[in-house]
Amino acid sequence: MNRFIRSVGVLIVAIGLAGGLPLAAQDHGDHLDASSEHTAVQGSEESHEHEGHEHEGHEHEGHEHEGHEHEGHEHEGHEHEGHEHEGHEHEGHEHEGHEHEGHEHEEFVAGTFIIHHIADAHDIHLFGDVHIPLPVILFLEGHGLQLFMSSAFDGHGHGDKHLSREGIEYTLHAEDGVLEDGRVVSGQITASEAGAAIGLYDLSITKSVFGMLVILALMVWMFLGIAGSYRKNPGKAPKGIANAMEPLIMFIRDEIAKPSIGDKADRFMPFLLTVFFFIFFCNLLGLVPFLGAFNITGTIGVTVVLATLVFLLTNLNGNKHYWGHIFWPPGVPLPVKIILVPIEVFGILMKPAVLMIRLTANISAGHIIILAFTSLIFIFGDGGQAVGAGSGMGIFSTAFMIFMYFLELLVAFLQAFVFTLLAAIYFGDATHDPAHH
């Protein structure tokens, strides 16, 4: 038992590090080739935008003001109206629709609000205006590594945020951020020096990376302690946290690994335990209210790494029998083989890809539903014009949100279980040896 648990720690570190990097670098790779198109004209416009945004930022707090911010954008400069319209088309048609009707009050755009809250961020938003800043680590082309805290960015609320530092202008874009050339930069950082854009890699400790580091520390501490307690009292009943975790560890071994993999189950136990507890704890962290609404396992960058590990383990452990079934399925007539082989080869990639999408989609969907109930309050409240309807909806929404939270607790466990179980089944397929039966 403690042999498994000791190796868990090593694997968590590997997953944590591997998971953090692609997540942080995700969508930022294209910054490197962006520099030439950016002209000095755009640079001056950017600084013009700067003032406008900063002004807005102080005026507005709270999500329901987003619509007004959009209107604010349009007042600020006629020369890039086209650009602003692009942004609208991209994010919220509802907003445009209302604009045509000439509503005076602030519009609430549910889509942008929801995306803002499930997306990764450069700070942890607790409630109201309380943010925990996180370190921003940028690798700038020609300027090397730049390190500063995300609190250095000017401006509150949801607009673009700006920072001038050592002659370089940084912009932290809002969720509906679109550049002049049509590139979507939602939630990303761009940098420019004297009007010319600088390519960069964003290796920041973002909200999800921070969450993973917390989970990583928790798991290393917890499982090294558990392994230690088994070593200290061999053969005795476990106590404390080891006692709490033993049913789950036994469950993974006896209900998931042994039935799916068979004799070779012990070989895969460290990975299965690590993956199960990592996903389970990440899911649970995302469900703690007023704690930044982490969406770690709902981020595709994290699940890609988990699925890649499953893919590698399955195929590196694949025996003759496994590959035989893929490239020359036995007992099937030749015409069928011609159809079946491409499907099987596609299936090698498809199986982990489905694992990845299922986990991401399930966790994100849970967050989206809870946020949608929140949005309903503001939609019914009509920007403060229909307080009665808003309050009534508030009671209804709160009841449903509490229900959804409990459902999500079940889903948090179920998705960790399903991911582990399917990974175990794939490992079982790869290592199954019919000669032994």
Add this chain to the structure above:
Amino acid sequence: MELLSILFEIGVGQGLAGLGAGAAAIGAGIGVGRIGGSALEAMARQPEATSDLRSNMIVAAALVEGVALFGIIICLLVALG
């Protein structure tokens, strides 16, 4: 009348995305319903096999749900993107 005008201004693409989400939900509903129904029937016939049936039921339901979520994700991409 206002509701109608909002409906028209949402755009055909987003309307179809909504229909797609509905269709995905119908498919998943039929699939998960049949899995749950058959599993319950099997458990009632052979209560001693309950634990085996339960884990197989969850795997099958997860597979169906995975396909449904593909649909939901595509609908979301259309509606929000």
